[in-house]
Amino acid sequence: MSEIHGELRDAVRDLCQRFPDEYWRKTDRERRYPEEFVKALTEAGWLAALIPEQYGGSGLGVTEASIVLEEVNRCGGNAGACHAQMYIMGTLLRHGSEAQKDHYLPRIASGELRLQAFGVTEPTTGSDTTKLKTTAVRRGDRYIINGQKVFTSRAMQSDIMLLLARTTPMDQVKKKSDGLSVFLVDLHNAKGLTITPIETMMNHSTNQLFLDDLEVPAENLIGEEGRGFRYILDGMNAERILIAAECVGDGYWFIDRATSYAKERVIFDRPIGQNQGIQFPIARAYVNIEAANLMRFRAAELFDARQPCGAEANMAKLLGADASWEAANAALQTHGGYGFAAEYDIERKFRETRLYQVAPISTNLILSYVAEHVLGLPRSY
Numbered sequence: 578m579s580e581i582h583g584e585l586r587d588a589v590r591d592l593c594q595r596f597p598d599e600y601w602r603k604t605d606r607e608r609r610y611p612e613e614f615v616k617a618l619t620e621a622g623w624l625a626a627l628i629p630e631q632y633g634g635s636g637l638g639v640t641e642a643s644i645v646l647e648e649v650n651r652c653g654g655n656a657g658a659c660h661a662q663m664y665i666m667g668t669l670l671r672h673g674s675e676a677q678k679d680h681y682l683p684r685i686a687s688g689e690l691r692l693q694a695f696g697v698t699e700p701t702t703g704s705d706t707t708k709l710k711t712t713a714v715r716r717g718d719r720y721i722i723n724g725q726k727v728f729t730s731r732a733m734q735s736d737i738m739l740l741l742a743r744t745t746p747m748d749q750v751k752k753k754s755d756g757l758s759v760f761l762v763d764l765h766n767a768k769g770l771t772i773t774p775i776e777t778m779m780n781h782s783t784n785q786l787f788l789d790d791l792e793v794p795a796e797n798l799i800g801e802e803g804r805g806f807r808y809i810l811d812g813m814n815a816e817r818i819l820i821a822a823e824c825v826g827d828g829y830w831f832i833d834r835a836t837s838y839a840k841e842r843v844i845f846d847r848p849i850g851q852n853q854g855i856q857f858p859i860a861r862a863y864v865n866i867e868a869a870n871l872m873r874f875r876a877a878e879l880f881d882a883r884q885p886c887g888a889e890a891n892m893a894k895l896l897g898a899d900a901s902w903e904a905a906n907a908a909l910q911t912h913g914g915y916g917f918a919a920e921y922d923i924e925r926k927f928r929e930t931r932l933y934q935v936a937p938i939s940t941n942l943i944l945s946y947v948a949e950h951v952l953g954l955p956r957s958y
């Protein structure tokens with residue numbers, strides 16, 4: 578690990594020390610957004626890691642950004658509360674007009690504006706994104722948007738949202754991924770938008786959105802009309818790598834907790850960690866986290882060198898999610914009954930890390946990508 582990464586890790590860890598286990602346990606119990614933590618991370622500039630310096634960010638790579646999020650999770654926190662502020666702006670950065678970038682990016686970098694809501698998933702179409710039913714119809718200098726979104730996370734803690742909607746009906750496009758467009762929606766001036774929270778098994782602010790003749794100024798369209806699906810795909814590799822790093826952070830946290838407990842807990846007159854039945858699941862999980870970590874850094878290296886990295890980013894996400902889940906189970910088992918007691922934090926992190934098998938892309942969909950796009954197997958959908 579280079580010196581800068583050591584310093585970076587130390588700085589993030591210092592900040593995380595101010596938000597100990599009790600903080601996360603309390604916000605989890607109260608299902609409250611960790612506002613103080615997100616504010617501190619924003620003020621320290623970490624969420625602007627990927628924004629170029631000319632717009633007030635720190636111009637770092639995905640490698641460094643991923644280390645920030647890994648450290649948050651490695652310290653027992655949950656970067657899922659704010660990770661999207663790092664990467665959603667990528668669509669704006671790569672495909673927005675100069676005027677849009679000049680207007681929004683410095684404000685996002687300073688934290689004045691939160692762009693951390695991303696409306697893609699819909700109730701009836703799920704993983705089959707290109708079939709989404711939300712429509713945006715141009716009328717003069719506005720688009721009129723109608724439809725529904727589900728699991729739109731942090732919509733209540735964002736000022737603006739990136740929204741994917743169909744601008745050309747499916748039967749009028751050559752490819753199903755054509756005819757979709759991305760918009761910036763001002764969430765403070767959104768007449769026709771209803772946001773309803775969804776209660777989930779972990780503390781994750783996510784919502785159902787109803788869009789009923791929501792008017793969005795035409796100048797809020799990003800890039801060209803009809804090319805939105807390509808624009809969001811670009812950003813997804815960064816998202817996968819960053820989330821892989823969070824999984825790696827979770828994984829190391831579980832291993833630390835499991836090994837400490839296994840050394841201390843004495844049953845049958847010896848530490849439980851002396852039994853290979855306890856050692857081996859922890860050791861195996863550690864091996865898999867190390868492997869996932871290598872793939873995560875490989876994917877980040879390719880991304881930062883602007884090389885194709887779709888396969889590596891997806892594989893890193895899958896390996897990370899599997900490894901953190903394996904480590905979560907090993908830690909829970911090692912703790913016996915105490916693993917279920919909230920005060921040990923294992924059950925909280927167990928619930929949190931489980932999400933990554935499903936979101937932002939499910940494990941099956943990654944396997945399908947690898948099978949079809951890397952191995953050239955026949956397409957199944």
Ligand SMILES: Cc1cc2nc3c(=O)[nH]c(=O)nc-3n(C[C@H](O)[C@H](O)[C@H](O)COP(=O)(O)OP(=O)(O)OC[C@H]3O[C@@H](n4cnc5c(N)ncnc54)[C@H](O)[C@@H]3O)c2cc1C
Nearest residue numbers: 695696697698703704728729730781783936937939941942
């Ligand atoms: C807490 C949380 C936060 C989220 N945040 C956001 C967000 O901010 N913005 C957003 O747009 N979305 C968000 N999502 C949505 C998330 O991306 C979707 O849940 C996910 O993509 C899967 O879609 P689905 O839930 O509709 O499942 P479905 O598409 O209905 O799939 C159900 C199951 O079937 C499997 N499956 C489906 N088709 C196939 C197939 N062909 N082959 C094999 N298996 C298949 C899937 O892998 C999955 O396991 C969030 C979800 C959660 C739970």
